[in-house]
Amino acid sequence: MRQPIIELKDITKSFTKGGGILGGSRQQIDVLRNINLSISPGEVLCLVGESGCGKTTTGKIIAGLLPPNLGQVLYNGQDLYQLGDTEFAKYRRSVQLIHQDPYAALNPTHTIYSTLSAPMFRHRLVRNKREAVNRVAELMETVDLTPIEDFIEKYPHQLSGGQRQRVVIARSLILEPRLIVADEPVSMLDVSIRLSVIALLRRLQKEMQVAFLFITHDLAMAKYFGAGGNIAVMYLGEIVEMGPATLVIDEPMHPYTQALLKAIPEPDPQLTRAKEPVRLRSLDIPDLSELPPGCTFHPRCPAYLGGKCASVTPRLVEQPDGRRVACYLYQEGETPLAERTVS
């Protein structure tokens, strides 16, 4: 197996709540618990889940914007926080981020040319303006911002949301990254624009063999973008199911993944009205500061077994088809904490 670009090993991330000028007791909230995942060169990993489940925090840890409280982030097999300056700078260049909000991600006082050329000069990829213009034009062509002369001197406010997101994407490509973390890259865009931006990302992924961490709450987009790649489903700070995207979405195993897929409304009246009803034991999502013991999904789980579901956290266990699921339904005869080694 090829050396993964990024590996997360038993990552836990906590934030503290209260204790500020408004008083209140200080409380530690674990927004991520025991996250293990890896992304290999050229691989697509989709991270899906509801808001507050820790998708974005995971993305930030991978992009090096947040240090974890516990666990290790490995870049090319080496601990990110033990790297020397040169190696760390290399990491910074090879992992790039695409934010959700293309309106906030661009400096309003810079033209497209200056937005895209600044990192080129900063990293000495170009020596003069002529080279920079050529390189910017090349990038704009890659992201379909053409005709170039119509756009190159424009400011962000003169562009539509889709065009701005294309500039953000072009910017993320300047340093020829090996991994792009795309955090809900199309959720702020209009319905008619979304697919074209996703198609662009897919094309870049294939042509340039860039690995992607694609963070989304939209399972249909995850299935579309993640085809051929993997998906990890998160719930309240943990990964509950992880495996090939098409397999997980077409035949979900974890009761949470199953509930999501049953619940999701589809843009097809007959299909969506024929869906089986979702029977959750409780409608509302628990608060992160008062997590239920055991499996955090147990208070809502339609397949609740009682006993250890409510007392011991299930670990991710590999299934015969290669995916991993954290649920006692699929751990017959196993002691709850014994995790089979993953080859």
Next chain:
Amino acid sequence: MQSAKALDKRKSRAETLLRVENLNVHYRTRRGLVKSVRNVNFELRRRENLAVIGESGSGKTTLGLSLVRLLPRSAEFTANRLEYTGNEQPLDITSCSEETIRQWRWKEVAIVFQAALSAFNPVLRIADQFSDTARAHGIRDKAVIESRALELLELVQLDPKRVLNAYPHELSGGMRQRVLIALALLLEPKVLILDEPTTALDILTQRIVIDLLRKLKEELDLSMIIISHDLSLAAELADRVATMYAGQFVEFGSVNEIFYEPRHPYTQGLISGVPKVQGNMEGLSSIPGSPPDLIDLPPGCKFHERCQYATAICSQKEPTEELIGKNGSEHILSCLRWREINDAAAHH
């Protein structure tokens, strides 16, 4: 069986709640006149869900606001007819007095905004949001208000004890949306206008709200106007669907006509641009370009700049609404070239 159904259909047709003819809303801005809603025509019938789908800036929220006359001062609005006919005496929404409309709003037609915090008064507990509304409409008996609030919160599957004493910021987005729906039902309106009722909610919460709206329609005999950019919501709840583009209804038909036999290139583009979770991912395509500036609308068909089928005539002549449905179908379309487009598609 067939005739009974036909009879039912005729009967329900007679029961119209809202009549809208040639509705136009323009906003005055420094840059010029923003033509948000242009020549919108429709009727809303009793026990009918009408979905208006469109992208941001297509005028759908403005349309919702104009139906209950909640537009800001900068808006100019005109209509040949904008009438509420849910009572024996029809009410002319454009011309009646402010006080009449204030009493009528919420009691006959209630609007549910997106579950943002701004839809509530942040310093009032939920219980007080209920009594505030009730008092504004002349209900002063505290016991009546309280029992009604209790009943409504239970109807939307919330725990009244927990919710009534909470402030809006203490509730989750899904709970806030359900409180807003309960609040809208306080005066037993016949029509609910829902503006993006599931946007920004998580999948499981969306499902709860969708199932709830379906149940309420059945149990309370409601009619709804559902405004959303989300095609799935229309697929779930609508009886009829209108696609809105640049302030106009470009296509309007039954939910099956819109989803399975869309005729307007814009509707077709919208539908083929949204992937489904079930089924394969082939045949997806997106619409090039972006919606026009409502201040500086292109001549002719407003969609022609993005339309793959557009010819010279599309940029010169503005299409008008045309009834294309047969055998009682009310499929309406604004496209000059729909026949040719259709024939070409049939030959493929």
